[in-house]
Amino acid sequence: MLFSFLSANINHKVLIIIPCYNEAQNVALLYNELHDLKVEGCTISPLFINDHSSDSTKDKLMEMGVKFLDNPINIGIGGTVQLGFMYANEYEFDFAVQMDGDGQHPPKDLYKLITPLLKKEADVIIGSRFIDKKGFQSSALRRFGINFFSRLNKLLVGISIKDSTSGYRAYNKKAIFELIQYYPDEYPEPEAIVYLAHKGLKIKEVSVTMNERVMGVSSIRRFSTIYYMIKVSLNSIFLHLKMKSNG
Amino acid sequence: MDKIQILAIIAVLFFITLITRFILKGKLRTEYAIIWGLMGLIFLVFSLWRQSLDLLAKFFGVYYAPSLIFIFFFFMIFIFLIHLSVVNSKQHEQIKKLAQEIALLKNCLHNTGNG
Numbered sequence: 199m200l201f202s203f204l205s206a207n208i209n210h211k212v213l214i215i216i217p218c219y220n221e222a223q224n225v226a227l228l229y230n231e232l233h234d235l236k237v238e239g240c241t242i243s244p245l246f247i248n249d250h251s252s253d254s255t256k257d258k259l260m261e262m263g264v265k266f267l268d269n270p271i272n273i274g275i276g277g278t279v280q281l282g283f284m285y286a287n288e289y290e291f292d293f294a295v296q297m298d299g300d301g302q303h304p305p306k307d308l309y310k311l312i313t314p315l316l317k318k319e320a321d322v323i324i325g326s327r328f329i330d331k332k333g334f335q336s337s338a339l340r341r342f343g344i345n346f347f348s349r350l351n352k353l354l355v356g357i358s359i360k361d362s363t364s365g366y367r368a369y370n371k372k373a374i375f376e377l378i379q380y381y382p383d384e385y386p387e388p389e390a391i392v393y394l395a396h397k398g399l400k401i402k403e404v405s406v407t408m409n410e411r412v413m414g415v416s417s418i419r420r421f422s423t424i425y426y427m428i429k430v431s432l433n434s435i436f437l438h439l440k441m442k443s444n445g
Numbered sequence: 446m447d448k449i450q451i452l453a454i455i456a457v458l459f460f461i462t463l464i465t466r467f468i469l470k471g472k473l474r475t476e477y478a479i480i481w482g483l484m485g486l487i488f489l490v491f492s493l494w495r496q497s498l499d500l501l502a503k504f505f506g507v508y509y510a511p512s513l514i515f516i517f518f519f520f521m522i523f524i525f526l527i528h529l530s531v532v533n534s535k536q537h538e539q540i541k542k543l544a545q546e547i548a549l550l551k552n553c554l555h556n557t558g559n560g
Contacts (some may be wrong), residue, residue: 267548277541281548
């Protein structure tokens with residue numbers, strides 16, 4: 199009876215949002231993994247969103263016959279993920295999961311993100327590579343950046359998320375509703391933590407094992423620049439001040 | 446009248462004609478038309494009445510009268526550029542919103558199209 203919340207008669211609809219920008223080489227691999235994925239008590243629907251890729255991503259998605267949205271122009275990672283939240287809201291999904299289209303986020307760990315939502319432990323679940331320190335740990339520079347944003351978040355909103363830039367996240371309806379109102383444009387992850395914390399949502403980090411990119415170059419999020427650090431820091435601080443002054 | 450003054454008047458008249466044409470063709474929104482129209486008028490006053498600049502400079506205690514022009518226009522251009530950045534940021538948001546809506550609508554159309 200302990201796991202009665204997982205009983206089959208309560209079927210939760212889960213949307214997997216997969217933003218794709220020039221991911222023609224990766225989408226088929228990811229879809230194959232998602233295809234046979236099952237989480238008890240949930241119906242899983244993958245939704246690829248093609249952010250006006252200049253390669254053959256769209257053709258690949260059509261070939262595969264999967265459900266996908268097609269942006270008429272390139273709007274960037276933030277707007278694309280937000281579009282997924284809009285879709286989740288429109289079609290009344292219970293949970294939305296964002297997962298990178300480049301194969302970094304393992305679909306087999308999906309249940310780890312969904313289970314705490316089913317148990318109502320939190321509103322937002324973040325998949326973290328640093329809790330058990332397994333799998334791809336990223337470069338030293340990138341780890342420095344991730345750590346920096348963790349500290350900044352702690353300073354601003356008092357919560358400590360170790361893998362602050364992880365884009366492998368799951369949200370419940372309450373969180374989806376807030377994210378439709380606002381979601382940062384570029385490099386959205388650390389700033390989104392500040393926003394969600396201000397909205398009073400409970401955020402929990404769970405351990406996942408991340409992979410290195412399967413193929414291709416990450417063009418959707420280039421991390422290595424100082425510009426990134428400055429921009430995200432300023433965005434977070436501005437957002438914090440704005441939300442603080444608005445009560 | 447010096448040659449430079451005649452040249453200035455011709456330039457200003459050209460500027461005003463250009464603005465008027467843009468307004469008449471509907472290529473310039475009214476709020477910008479007002480700003481540029483005013484600019485044109487200010488130019489016109491200065492080019493027709495040369496002493497006005499010296500008088501103004503004297504009034505503000507500026508020794509070198511032309512520097513007054515630079516201060517004034519640098520300031521105006523700065524304000525205007527900030528304004529354009531604000532407009533640009535707003536349009537960026539609006540375009541994103543539109544693109545998102547279009548993507549959702551395309552999906553709806555596709556669904557109904559397939560029965």
